[in-house]
Amino acid sequence: MTGGSWERRETTVTGSYAEKPKTLAELRQGIASGRVKAADLAGSYFERIEKADPQLNIFLSLTRERALEQAARIDDAAAKGDLLGPLAGIPVGIKDVLVMRGAASTAGSKILKGYHPPYDATAVARLESAGAVLLGKLNCDEFAMGSSNENSAYGPVRNPFDLDRVPGGSSGGSAAAVAANLAVASLGTDTGGSIRQPAAFCGVVGVLPTYGRVSRFGLIAFASSLDRIGPFAGNVRDAATLLSVIAGHDPADATSSSAPVLDYAAESDKSAAGLRIGVPSEYFGEGLDPEVRQRIEQGIDALRAAGCIIKPVSLPHTRYAIPTYYLVATAEASANLARFDGVRYGYRSPASATLSEMYSHSRDEGFGAEVKRRIMLGTYALSAGYYDAYYLKAQKVRRLLAEEFLRAFAEVDAIVTPTAPTAAFKIGEKSGDPLAMYLADIYTVTASLAGICGVNVPCGNTAAGLPVGMQVLASHLREDNAFRVARAVEAAHI
Amino acid sequence: MSTKVSLDDVERVAELAHLKLTPDETQGMLHDLNAILNYVAQLNELDMDSVVPLAQVSELQGSGAASTLRGDATQPSLDRAVVMREAPETSGVFFKVPKVIER
Numbered sequence: 275m276t277g278g279s280w281e282r283r284e285t286t287v288t289g290s291y292a293e294k295p296k297t298l299a300e301l302r303q304g305i306a307s308g309r310v311k312a313a314d315l316a317g318s319y320f321e322r323i324e325k326a327d328p329q330l331n332i333f334l335s336l337t338r339e340r341a342l343e344q345a346a347r348i349d350d351a352a353a354k355g356d357l358l359g360p361l362a363g364i365p366v367g368i369k370d371v372l373v374m375r376g377a378a379s380t381a382g383s384k385i386l387k388g389y390h391p392p393y394d395a396t397a398v399a400r401l402e403s404a405g406a407v408l409l410g411k412l413n414c415d416e417f418a419m420g421s422s423n424e425n426s427a428y429g430p431v432r433n434p435f436d437l438d439r440v441p442g443g444s445s446g447g448s449a450a451a452v453a454a455n456l457a458v459a460s461l462g463t464d465t466g467g468s469i470r471q472p473a474a475f476c477g478v479v480g481v482l483p484t485y486g487r488v489s490r491f492g493l494i495a496f497a498s499s500l501d502r503i504g505p506f507a508g509n510v511r512d513a514a515t516l517l518s519v520i521a522g523h524d525p526a527d528a529t530s531s532s533a534p535v536l537d538y539a540a541e542s543d544k545s546a547a548g549l550r551i552g553v554p555s556e557y558f559g560e561g562l563d564p565e566v567r568q569r570i571e572q573g574i575d576a577l578r579a580a581g582c583i584i585k586p587v588s589l590p591h592t593r594y595a596i597p598t599y600y601l602v603a604t605a606e607a608s609a610n611l612a613r614f615d616g617v618r619y620g621y622r623s624p625a626s627a628t629l630s631e632m633y634s635h636s637r638d639e640g641f642g643a644e645v646k647r648r649i650m651l652g653t654y655a656l657s658a659g660y661y662d663a664y665y666l667k668a669q670k671v672r673r674l675l676a677e678e679f680l681r682a683f684a685e686v687d688a689i690v691t692p693t694a695p696t697a698a699f700k701i702g703e704k705s706g707d708p709l710a711m712y713l714a715d716i717y718t719v720t721a722s723l724a725g726i727c728g729v730n731v732p733c734g735n736t737a738a739g740l741p742v743g744m745q746v747l748a749s750h751l752r753e754d755n756a757f758r759v760a761r762a763v764e765a766a767h768i
Numbered sequence: 769m770s771t772k773v774s775l776d777d778v779e780r781v782a783e784l785a786h787l788k789l790t791p792d793e794t795q796g797m798l799h800d801l802n803a804i805l806n807y808v809a810q811l812n813e814l815d816m817d818s819v820v821p822l823a824q825v826s827e828l829q830g831s832g833a834a835s836t837l838r839g840d841a842t843q844p845s846l847d848r849a850v851v852m853r854e855a856p857e858t859s860g861v862f863f864k865v866p867k868v869i870e871r
Contacts, residue, residue, distance in 0.1 A: 392850040484832060485825045499824050525838045529824075533832045597808035608785060615786070617863050622856035629868045634788035646787055647800055653785040654773070654801065667811055669821035674814075676828055708800055709807055725825030750825075751832040 290739070291326055291434035292477065293455040298364055298512040301458065305363035306352055312345035312363030316407045319365040323409070323456050330432050332447045332456055334370050335378045336410035341365070344407050359405030360515055366401055367457035369448045370411040371418050371494045372503065374398055381494045382416040382426040382444075385640025386620045395492020396527070397461060397503045397520040404519040409457055412447030416642045417611065418463055418496045420444045421471060421714040424705045425644045432701070433475060435740055439698040442472030442714075445506070449476035452506045459507040459516055463493060465500045466599050467694075467718025473506060473730035474693035474743025479513040479760070480506045484750050485725035486531040488517075489524030497606035498529075500599075500722050510731060510760045514538035517753060533751050542757035547581025549759060552686035556592040557717050563696045569734040569742040569768060570692045576766030577690070577759065587682040587689060591674050592720055596712055598675065599719035601655050601668035608652030614640065647708060676724040683726075683749035688759045690746050691717050693730045697740035717745060727753045731760035734768035773801045 304310030320338060327333055348363045368374060371381045373391035380386045394402075402408060415425040423431045423446030431446040433439040434454035441450040445462030449472035452460055462469045464482045473480025481504040488503045495501060505516035518539065523532040553574060558567060578584050616622035616636030623635035641649070655664035682689060695716060704710045721728050726749055733744040744763055748756040778798050782789045789797060825831045848861075857864040 389854055392846050392854070486832060528837055529826065531832045532836075591814075594811060594814065597811050600804065601808055612786075616856060617865055618851075619854040620856075626866055629866050630786075631788075632866050633786040634783075637786055638788040638790075638793075641787075643793075643796075646789070646793070647797065649785050649787065650778070650781055650797055651801060651804060654777070654781045654805075657781065657784060664808070666821055667816065668808075669823055670816040670819040671811055671814060673819055673822035674816075676822060676825065680828065680830075709803060725828065725831050750828070750830055 290436070291330060291454045295452065295455045295458040295508045297509060298361070298458065298507070298515055301364060302358070302362055305348065306358055308352055312348040312352070312407060313342060315363055316341050316345040316365055316409070319409055319456065326454060326456060329437060330434060330450060330454055330456070331429050332413055332431050332451050332454065333367070333410045334380060334413050334428055334447070337374065337377045337408055340377070341407045341409055344402060348405055348407070359403065360519060361401060362405030364406050364458050365409050366406040367409050367412045367448065367451045367460040368398055369414050369445050369460070369462045371414060371463055372398055372461060373492045373494070374408065374411065377411060379411065379494070380428070381418070382414045382428060383640065383642065383645070384427045384621060385614050385636070389619050393492065396489040396524045398492065400520050401461070412451055412460060414447055415444035416645050417494065417607070418444040418465055418468055419607070419644050419648055421467065421711050422699070422704065423447070424701065425642055427642055430701055433698050435477065436698065438700055439740070440475065440701055442475035442694070442698065444468040446472050448506050449473050449478055449480060452476070452478045452508055459505055459512060461503060461520070462506055464502050464504055464722065465496050466603060466722045467715040469504045469506065470718050470728060470730040470743070470745055471694050471714065474741065475698040477732045477741030478506055478508060479510050479732070480504065480730045481513050481517055482721060482728045483517060483521060483753060484531070484727040486529050487521050487727070487751065487753070489527040489530040491524055491526035495610040497603040498610060499606060500603060510729070510757055510764050511539050511542050513729070514542045514757045531751070536754055538753055538757055541754035542761045544758050545581070546577065546758045546762035548583070549688060549755065550583045550585055550686040551577055551759065552585055552587030552682055552689040554587050554589045554592070554689060554691060556589050557691035561695050561713070561716070562692060565736045566692050566696060566742050570690070570744055572768050573733040573744045573763050573766070574690060576768060577762055580762040580766070582759070582762065585686055587686055589678050589682060589720070591671065591678055594671050595675055595720045595723060596716055598668045598671040599715070599723060600651070600712055601664050602672060602723070604648040604652030605655050605665045606652070608649045608656065611645070611649055644708070672723045675720055679720070679724045679726055680749070687752070687755045688746055688748045690744055690759065693717060693743035693745040697736050697742055721747050726750055727756055729756045729760040731763045733763055773798060773805060
């Protein structure tokens, strides 16, 4: 650790817990050569977590035994000169909506307290097969419903750059873990912005893969037509390496794509010169913080200087994306969360004489306020007499939003926007007003609805030292383009 | 689409969703649902008579998203003992719930 002591200081960057991890390439080379033992590296991360996490609240549980067994296997393989996986010995954290065999998996909810799933999510298993050392489960908004991590039943994560601010959400723990170097990389999930927005607030790289690019087997579902799993890392190339590991068809997920998986890290090495970049004016209107705008404009200037062709594009239905998203997502959530009934796993209310009471008491006591609000909204939107007016209408607008992206991508290779309208806000600032919180996702929900891919890449800081993130969007299965553009922004050191 | 939600609606929807809300929660929900539905009513500005709903992005040309089912073949499943261990109450073979039918 470079910053001196771990104790809490006031809200300046000097009191920050932020520290970039070493790159995958550096760490892996050390491990392969035997200079660094994977077991020592894992041990040093567990020490860092013990010191810092009482303040940051990033980890919900640690999987120390499994991590140390894996590290020992990697060290043995390295000593024998065996071929090592691309993530050999790399300490990684997992958002707690992804299941890990035998490890507590709460989804940030009381209703799953004490649940130990009997299997691994495919993305988790693929990381481990590639050599990753799994440190533990990361805090998040309950069932991934939130934009600030304040909806976790286990308390909010604090932003490593400023402990009074939110890390973003719902994958707040996944972003903060990398920002504070309590993990070299992590997995998160994104339904309406839950990877990109916390990555922006915490100054790290976060990837929204194309819908279907990564298997969701073992993901505790929120909204199935939107949910995606993606990586966080300290730099674009490392995030690209992780995506190549977790992407690809899985017979256990019927929505997973069988399109070939590229070597995204190698793709990201290619120059962005000559790529056509679209800038949609709809993402630079009212509500955008002037400092954020300034940084994103600097990022666009850097892309122009790197040889990209900057063009205006029009996405006129953007302003309808939030209402559309909150109808589609809540309708699907109300169906997905019906499975939490106190029968097969998780919490059962003790005071129930009948089956019906057992369901409703268990659910009322087990779910938090935002989850209930979304179940109620979704149930209402799907109920007899309202289906056409709400859910069906939202699905129609969804098509308009998707088609206007496809039209734009006929003319440009990538689209750049701010990831969020502001830098990280204060804990408590929006928690009393659900609509204000939903608007934190105003620039991210469009790509979610259209199924396209995107990357958040850090793009400078505000005067107060808070990170600003640029969102780089690309068409279906064109993660290569998003990574190339993100690399060019990263290289500009804004 | 900007129908106002009543207290009766909230109670009916809570019943459909198997949520036993406290009186405080019911009042809060009434306020929040009306605020959110009032906000989403802006979708009424759009004329969408000729638009086909999009349920899954796999319906879009070139999205790459699959919707294929695996073969209908028997595969090993999770061990019953391991699964039963996670349930609040079981007989070891079945999940147990409060009595459904009075005799």
